[in-house]
Amino acid sequence: MTAITLVRGDITRQTADAIVNAANSSLLGGGGVDGAIHRRGGPAILEECRKLRASHYGRGLPTGKAVATTAGDLDARWVIHTVGPVWSSSEDRSAQLASCYRESLRVADALGARTVAFPAVSTGIYGWPMHDGARIAVETVRATATSVEEVRFVLFDDRAYEAFAGRLR
Numbered sequence: 001m002t003a004i005t006l007v008r009g010d011i012t013r014q015t016a017d018a019i020v021n022a023a024n025s026s027l028l029g030g031g032g033v034d035g036a037i038h039r040r041g042g043p044a045i046l047e048e049c050r051k052l053r054a055s056h057y058g059r060g061l062p063t064g065k066a067v068a069t070t071a072g073d074l075d076a077r078w079v080i081h082t083v084g085p086v087w088s089s090s091e092d093r094s095a096q097l098a099s100c101y102r103e104s105l106r107v108a109d110a111l112g113a114r115t116v117a118f119p120a121v122s123t124g125i126y127g128w129p130m131h132d133g134a135r136i137a138v139e140t141v142r143a144t145a146t147s148v149e150e151v152r153f154v155l156f157d158d159r160a161y162e163a164f165a166g167r168l169r
């Protein structure tokens, strides 16, 4: 059984086997969680991301996929980068958002990670409505077979925390 836990805070302050980054497909950094992870994690993460761009992911990491790197100076063994979809009011991209959680857990399983901290993927710069993002996150984790023992959602503010808490009640 995978336990789902909630924390209000900054994901870069978490201790976990793996910390998930809400990356963009360039893998070369950005704002929000991505910027914070690279700032606190140090240059080793970006260095590995550049290597991924030079090898397997020449065109970047596709939306809905996930890939791991070192966690650099973060209190974790790995960062799992996943690329959420940009919210669209005209197109249903929820399958891609669900895929982020599923693929991240698949990568975590391959690494042997037992505790994984997730942000609310796509709900920041990418504009996904928080309540729907929380619904997809919780439903997908519950529906995914994984050896991960704890999935910890790390929510940046009260609104995000309450949206996730509402899904777990």
Ligand code: ADP
Binding pocket: 009, 010, 011, 012, 022, 023, 031, 032, 033, 034, 036, 084, 119, 120, 121, 122, 123, 124, 125, 126, 127, 128, 154, 155, 156, 157, 160
């Ligand atoms: P995206 O581009 O996928 O929308 P963002 O990083 O902009 O990713 O935002 C994803 C979510 O993470 C938002 O709800 C945002 O408020 C939150 N967030 C931003 N910085 C942090 C952080 N340091 N720790 C945890 N959550 C964060």
